[in-house]
Amino acid sequence: MTPEELAERLVPDAPVGLPYPHFVRDDALPSSLVEGLLEWMETRAAWRLHTASFFEQYELDLAASAVPQNCQVIFAAQTLSAIALRYGAVFKREMTTHARVTAHRLVSGQTIGIHTDEPHGDSETHRLLVHLNRGWCAENGGEMLLLKGRDISALHSIIPPHSNRAVGFEMSDHSFHAVAKVTNWERYTLIFSFWANDRPHPPRTMHVPMPQREQVLVFLREYGAASILHSGSCLLNHLIGVERTLDRWGAPLHTRLAGLLHSIYGTEGFPAHSDVTCKRIAAMVGREAAELVFLFCEMDQNSLLDSVSARRPLLRARNGALLNVTLAQIDELLLINLANMADQLPRIQSLKEVVHEDSVAYRRIRPYLTIVVRSELDALFERLLARNVDAESENSIEAIRSFISETGGDDILYGRTTLSSFLSAIEAWVSTRDGAAEVRIAAIAHGLYGWKADFSEQNRAIVRVVAGEAAERLAWLFAASDDAAIAEAHEAFEGAGEFILKLKGMQGRTEIVTPHEISCLSMLARAVKEIT
Amino acid sequence: MSAPSRIVAVPRLGTGDSCEVSGALARIFHDCTPQLIGETARTLFYEMVSVHAAQAPIDIDLVAAALGSLGIQRNEISAWRRIEDDPLSCRRFAVMLEHTHALEAWCGSPLLKADQRPGMLLHIDAHDDLNSPSLWPGVDKWEFFAPMGPDVMSLDDPTTVRSFATRGFIGIGGFIAPLIAASRLHSILHVSEPSHADGHYVASLSIGISPNTGFIQVEKHPPAKPGTPYRRLNLTAAIDAAMAFEGHVLLDIDLDAFCNRYDSYGGSTVSDAEALSAIREAERLLISSGIVRRAAVTTIALSPGFFPGCLWANALDFVDTLRKACFN
Numbered sequence: 001m002t003p004e005e006l007a008e009r010l011v012p013d014a015p016v017g018l019p020y021p022h023f024v025r026d027d028a029l030p031s032s033l034v035e036g037l038l039e040w041m042e043t044r045a046a047w048r049l050h051t052a053s054f055f056e057q058y059e060l061d062l063a064a065s066a067v068p069q070n071c072q073v074i075f076a077a078q079t080l081s082a083i084a085l086r087y088g089a090v091f092k093r094e095m096t097t098h099a100r101v102t103a104h105r106l107v108s109g110q111t112i113g114i115h116t117d118e119p120h121g122d123s124e125t126h127r128l129l130v131h132l133n134r135g136w137c138a139e140n141g142g143e144m145l146l147l148k149g150r151d152i153s154a155l156h157s158i159i160p161p162h163s164n165r166a167v168g169f170e171m172s173d174h175s176f177h178a179v180a181k182v183t184n185w186e187r188y189t190l191i192f193s194f195w196a197n198d199r200p201h202p203p204r205t206m207h208v209p210m211p212q213r214e215q216v217l218v219f220l221r222e223y224g225a226a227s228i229l230h231s232g233s234c235l236l237n238h239l240i241g242v243e244r245t246l247d248r249w250g251a252p253l254h255t256r257l258a259g260l261l262h263s264i265y266g267t268e269g270f271p272a273h274s275d276v277t278c279k280r281i282a283a284m285v286g287r288e289a290a291e292l293v294f295l296f297c298e299m300d301q302n303s304l305l306d307s308v309s310a311r312r313p314l315l316r317a318r319n320g321a322l323l324n325v326t327l328a329q330i331d332e333l334l335l336i337n338l339a340n341m342a343d344q345l346p347r348i349q350s351l352k353e354v355v356h357e358d359s360v361a362y363r364r365i366r367p368y369l370t371i372v373v374r375s376e377l378d379a380l381f382e383r384l385l386a387r388n389v390d391a392e393s394e395n396s397i398e399a400i401r402s403f404i405s406e407t408g409g410d411d412i413l414y415g416r417t418t419l420s421s422f423l424s425a426i427e428a429w430v431s432t433r434d435g436a437a438e439v440r441i442a443a444i445a446h447g448l449y450g451w452k453a454d455f456s457e458q459n460r461a462i463v464r465v466v467a468g469e470a471a472e473r474l475a476w477l478f479a480a481s482d483d484a485a486i487a488e489a490h491e492a493f494e495g496a497g498e499f500i501l502k503l504k505g506m507q508g509r510t511e512i513v514t515p516h517e518i519s520c521l522s523m524l525a526r527a528v529k530e531i532t
Numbered sequence: 533m534s535a536p537s538r539i540v541a542v543p544r545l546g547t548g549d550s551c552e553v554s555g556a557l558a559r560i561f562h563d564c565t566p567q568l569i570g571e572t573a574r575t576l577f578y579e580m581v582s583v584h585a586a587q588a589p590i591d592i593d594l595v596a597a598a599l600g601s602l603g604i605q606r607n608e609i610s611a612w613r614r615i616e617d618d619p620l621s622c623r624r625f626a627v628m629l630e631h632t633h634a635l636e637a638w639c640g641s642p643l644l645k646a647d648q649r650p651g652m653l654l655h656i657d658a659h660d661d662l663n664s665p666s667l668w669p670g671v672d673k674w675e676f677f678a679p680m681g682p683d684v685m686s687l688d689d690p691t692t693v694r695s696f697a698t699r700g701f702i703g704i705g706g707f708i709a710p711l712i713a714a715s716r717l718h719s720i721l722h723v724s725e726p727s728h729a730d731g732h733y734v735a736s737l738s739i740g741i742s743p744n745t746g747f748i749q750v751e752k753h754p755p756a757k758p759g760t761p762y763r764r765l766n767l768t769a770a771i772d773a774a775m776a777f778e779g780h781v782l783l784d785i786d787l788d789a790f791c792n793r794y795d796s797y798g799g800s801t802v803s804d805a806e807a808l809s810a811i812r813e814a815e816r817l818l819i820s821s822g823i824v825r826r827a828a829v830t831t832i833a834l835s836p837g838f839f840p841g842c843l844w845a846n847a848l849d850f851v852d853t854l855r856k857a858c859f860n
Contacts, residue, residue: 413681416681505571505573
């Protein structure tokens, strides 16, 4: 099929006029091309998530992607020129032969709000979309909506996204369109952009090619990175993930390239898998990136953190030798280090110690980060640590509950119930009121005092091992004080500005407690009162 | 089934001190002494220890008798019992130390299970054992709520009866009341001193609720009032009456009927020889009358703390003779 024949197949002779000039064409591409493109996009294409105010979707820059040989015809310059010319005839506009092609992927839950793509400046004037997917039904959503205005009440027509259906339209200040929410399905679209001659077309350099990146990816595949296990995935995925994270954070090209190779010589936590010379790396990505790769692999991570905190280059090799770096390189190494964390931590979150260590390291250097990096990592650590705290507290509660149960708590009578049931009821009461983890643990653990443990420091230390420090202290304080003492501490706070809790039966011992502790103790007291 | 824990956690309420709590626990848990094992500002933890283990027994032969005659330790005295069923006749024979366990033996009896008509209790005992157990009435008349904890005792489930008995909720003098409450007794014949010929006290028993505790309690009324007839007879008259009864008979013997030497409310002055003689005479009457083979359940309690330990070896011969008569 010639480029002209392909263009004729894609674009009909005349558009529909309402709500704005557009057309719909089914069976737009040869089926072998559809299958080849779909197979590639589903399995090998490097999608990147793009989130904006009115949409979220995965995007693919086809000019920068290694499109399979048998599919390249659709993106060939002659084909794009032929389509552009046909657009000129159909929409009765003089078109340039310049074109750009990208692809979009929407997955379940994603949608695109109402917008016009109104052409301004040097942006495109016409679009051609080609839907590619594995069957569609109405329950899948993802229809293209054409509207007469900016509100959904102005809906004009709904175009189902049948596979191999092309939709073309002219963009203007009233080309309102949207995409309905996708459900349990993946919606792939090729997006061809064209420029009318009366609009400035974009500079040819609009897409910055990354030949080095492609080279690095080829090198990494040869290196075997796709089959080396790393953080619950393969090394290649991790390296690409780090590079994407750096890209998202606005890192310059050489830092992104260094991110792609950051562990190639082996790092503190990851061994090298074959000998690679610095010379080869430098030849591939340039001196700047190669230096970062070398430093990253060589450095002692703590010395990087020291350098950031001190704002002085104190970087040392793992053998203790001082490394010669600039402050700018320290910042770049830090960014690679953080991108490394951001990519792998979600996959290894079950390794609590790693999450904990990284969070401690992150807290140390957080003040020196940009808002973009900080906000992403804040959210990540909040999520990971919350999961860890939840899991740890559940483990503690279960361990203490089992201990009490196995050592007779199920048979110890407590009013109309048993000690085990009573303690569990307090814990459930606290839990349903979103009490903090330490209060829930203390609700169970306080039952140990007076029975399995006296108030001695030795016993407290044993309980602390299972309950954790904060929860054990709460349990101990609660067991050692009555409601009157807690109320009295409140009054003392109002009068003297501090909480002093009188402990019962401890030779008049008092304990200074924090406002948080007194609020936790009050919650426990309320729980006991309501349950008994 | 292991014996339930005898630890009790008591929330501190108001200004009540541990002495008051101990007193209250002693009233709830029969035949136990509360021992404070730990306390916090909010909770007092007590272990309810059997009186046999908590105190040096007045009967100095008791511990040696338990070990020598039955091979059991002092702390096992309160829970020990042995229950056997004859596979052919389905008659049940049970021997125990504390009389409390008679209730479990009655509740699991194959003959009583098969025939739910109220039986006659022939109760040979120095005491009437009509005290109040620490039980709250349940939804059905054969069910009872525990005074502490979530458990329910059902007379149809001997394991729950065993659990309540070992926890101390029933007591050595309160094990008959649940049967009266459940209308499982046609009448009670009480022989308090088998060797004496007097008696003939007659009353009618019903179950009421203690205004102080809410526990069930046996109330004695004049015989004309409706209720479970209670008659105090001598042994011969009681055996005659039981033999004439058409339903099942529960033969229940507490050896303190022959010698109630260590009863803290006034022990008997019967000598060892007199006691053994009375036992032999009762043995003769019980076997020759045929009442042992007539009874659906025979329960015999050695009653530590009442019947002297020095006579246990002879008493166990008596038990063995009756057992043979029952099963052969």
